[in-house]
Amino acid sequence: MTSHSNSGAPRRFPVVIVGAGPAGLTVGNILRAAGVDCLVLEAETRAFIEQRPRAGVIEEWAVRGLQRRGLADTLLARAQLHTECEFRFAGERFRFGYGELTGQHHFVYPQPLLVTDLVHEYADARGGEIRFGVQDVRLHDLETSRPSVSYTDADTGERQLVECEFVAGCDGARGVSRTVLPETTHIARHDYGIGWLALLAEAPPSSDCVLFGIHPNGFAGHMARSPEVTRYYLECPPGDDPENWSHDRIWAELHQRLGADGTPPLTEGPLIEKRVLDMHNYVVEPMTYGRLFLAGDSAHLTAPIAAKGMNLALHDAFLLGDALVAHLGKDDGSGLDGYSEACLRRVWDYQEFSQWLSEVYHGTSSGDEYRAGTTFARLRRLFTSPAAAAAFAEQYLGTAAAY
Numbered sequence: 326m327t328s329h330s331n332s333g334a335p336r337r338f339p340v341v342i343v344g345a346g347p348a349g350l351t352v353g354n355i356l357r358a359a360g361v362d363c364l365v366l367e368a369e370t371r372a373f374i375e376q377r378p379r380a381g382v383i384e385e386w387a388v389r390g391l392q393r394r395g396l397a398d399t400l401l402a403r404a405q406l407h408t409e410c411e412f413r414f415a416g417e418r419f420r421f422g423y424g425e426l427t428g429q430h431h432f433v434y435p436q437p438l439l440v441t442d443l444v445h446e447y448a449d450a451r452g453g454e455i456r457f458g459v460q461d462v463r464l465h466d467l468e469t470s471r472p473s474v475s476y477t478d479a480d481t482g483e484r485q486l487v488e489c490e491f492v493a494g495c496d497g498a499r500g501v502s503r504t505v506l507p508e509t510t511h512i513a514r515h516d517y518g519i520g521w522l523a524l525l526a527e528a529p530p531s532s533d534c535v536l537f538g539i540h541p542n543g544f545a546g547h548m549a550r551s552p553e554v555t556r557y558y559l560e561c562p563p564g565d566d567p568e569n570w571s572h573d574r575i576w577a578e579l580h581q582r583l584g585a586d587g588t589p590p591l592t593e594g595p596l597i598e599k600r601v602l603d604m605h606n607y608v609v610e611p612m613t614y615g616r617l618f619l620a621g622d623s624a625h626l627t628a629p630i631a632a633k634g635m636n637l638a639l640h641d642a643f644l645l646g647d648a649l650v651a652h653l654g655k656d657d658g659s660g661l662d663g664y665s666e667a668c669l670r671r672v673w674d675y676q677e678f679s680q681w682l683s684e685v686y687h688g689t690s691s692g693d694e695y696r697a698g699t700t701f702a703r704l705r706r707l708f709t710s711p712a713a714a715a716a717f718a719e720q721y722l723g724t725a726a727a728y
């Protein structure tokens with residue numbers, strides 16, 4: 326094997342996890358709970374990942390999965406429960422009570438709080454090893470039974486080499502794991518051709534549920550994050566410059582796109598995040614290469630249209646963590662063999678839902694009368710057909726009996 330280290334003999338761990346997001350930290354926690362040693366390598370600092378704002382809506386099955394693994398105590402004590410969402414279009418409001426239909430709900434818990442809980446549990450409670458601020462992570466010999474990972478240590482500036490049996494590639498959409506896949510790996514991509522201005526407002530939520538504004542000017546969304554902070558979205562051209570959106574323009578558009586008869590005005594506040602996301606998805610198939618197993622956004626990106634990405638990251642992490650524990654404990658290797666296929670069934674289902682929902686959100690603002698007409702047909706069906714309502718609730722909550 327080639328030497329990739331300039332600081333002595335390589336260390337050895339059964340599993341190296343690249344990335345300390347929800348996927349990587351959940352895998353790490355599952356391994357540590359089973360007494361399996363692992364090393365997490367994270368490019369950013371601990372303070373940074375504990376504050377990076379992103380997701381907030383978590384599905385009930387995902388929370389129960391965390392709970393079963395002893396990872397949801399704080400979440401269960403602090404998260405809000407949501408049982409309804411509201412569509413606003415043609416100047417009217419339409420409440421959709423999915424909790425009543427299914428008996429299930431969403432948990433609203435900001436991603437940075439979940440990451441904080443998971444890091445604390447992994448590093449402080451379960452004694453897991455983690456290196457923050459690592460640079461230039463490289464994966465080696467993945468197609469052999471003795472892969473390794475090298476990186477530049479943040480403190481010493483020296484290259485370190487870690488030998489292992491498996492590498493979990495949990496390094497998100499811009500990580501290194503996906504870049505080492507061979508050309509035979511399929512990466513299916515979908516570009517919606519739409520941008521969203523993603524905003525965080527230091528303002529209390531203006532409704533007790535998620536709001537979807539379907540408006541000829543473009544989609545607008547409202548999602549509570551905490552009693553003091555609300556996430557808003559505004560559809561905009563892809564690649565738009567956030568600086569084109571002044572404070573006044575943003576609030577004027579939010580009021581207009583989310584306005585409906587009989588609703589109080591939105592509560593305004595300072596905007597503490599303002600960035601443009603270009604809506605695109607991809608799916609890597611298979612999610613494995615030799616001893617490398619991808620999990621979360623490194624394997625599949627789901628634009629925040631349907632609030633599914635973190636849920637899928639957790640689903641992958643549960644399957645991968647359990648399969649690694651079973652394999653390394655010599656109980657059973659079949660979980661690793663079937664890992665990619667088992668993940669991808671739910672991934673593709675969520676991708677399809679995201680595409681369906683995108684048309685509902687963006688059809689009326691497309692400038693195409695035909696798409697606007699079919700968008701309204703979809704919305705009317707949701708509120709007139711119990712079968713359509715049940716199907717939507719199942720996809721919105723991710724509660725299908727099988728994927």
Ligand SMILES: Cc1cc2nc3c(=O)[nH]c(=O)nc-3n(C[C@H](O)[C@H](O)[C@H](O)COP(=O)(O)OP(=O)(O)OC[C@H]3O[C@@H](n4cnc5c(N)ncnc54)[C@H](O)[C@@H]3O)c2cc1C
Pocket residue numbers: 343344345346347348349366367368369374378379380381382383436459462495496497498499500501523602620621622623629632633634635636637638
């Ligand atoms: C605005 C917004 C809103 C969203 N809302 C929702 C929602 O409501 N519900 C939902 O389910 N999802 C939502 N998502 C998606 C969700 O945030 C992601 O799907 C989720 O973060 C994926 O988790 P992950 O662990 O796979 O990746 P990440 O959270 O991206 O974690 C990957 C980690 O790897 C690290 N890393 C990257 N490269 C390297 C490297 N080379 N070496 C070492 N470390 C590296 C990164 O710093 C990061 O900490 C939203 C996303 C955005 C942007």
